[in-house]
Amino acid sequence: MDIEIAGISEKIIQDMIVESVEKVFKTMLSLDISFTGSASYSSDPSKPAPVCPISRDKNIVAGSVGFIGTINGVMYIYLEEALAIKLTGSFLGMTETEVTSNGHETVNDALGELTNMTVGTFKNQLCDMGYNCRLTIPSILRGNHFAVETTVSSSIVRTSYRFQTGGVPYVVDLLMKKN
Secondary structure (H helix, E strand, C coil): CCCEECCEEHHHHHHHHHHHHHHHHHHHHCCCCEEEEEEEECCCCCCCCCCCCCCCCCCEEEEEEEEEECCCEEEEEEEEHHHHHHHHHHHHCCCHHHHHHCCHHHHHHHHHHHHHHHHHHHHHHHHHCCCCEEECCCEEEEECCCCCCCCCCCCEEEEEEEEEECCEEEEEEEEEECC
């Protein structure tokens, strides 16, 4: 079943997400990333979405940025800490050892900016379609046993878009209001 959000088909949203992620990886990180699939979750509590879409036995870093206006939502990006360190190094032109010796703040700042760029690229595509919105400030979560849960509502659609870079998962969770 194709879900429509504010008049935009699920397929178009998926294409916009894939384009946004690929553009940031190519332009800002000089890395390849492959889209491997997606899954949509309803707000039906009897069929809950996974609380953390990446294995909980690894340290996870998650970035989030919301968008508000004529269309509202939030995007979460989940990745293993080791990948976050690698991406930070690529983004800042540092070795992984340099990134690690600078502590979590360097990774947090870089991931916040990469999340902001990804959501900003997606938001610009929405604006081009006539859905004007603004971005919220990026936030970062860290841990291996945390959960991001949404309020159960029939007006919220959650879709997880799975990617891989170097064989490591990179997951984008998009939560949007239907109308």
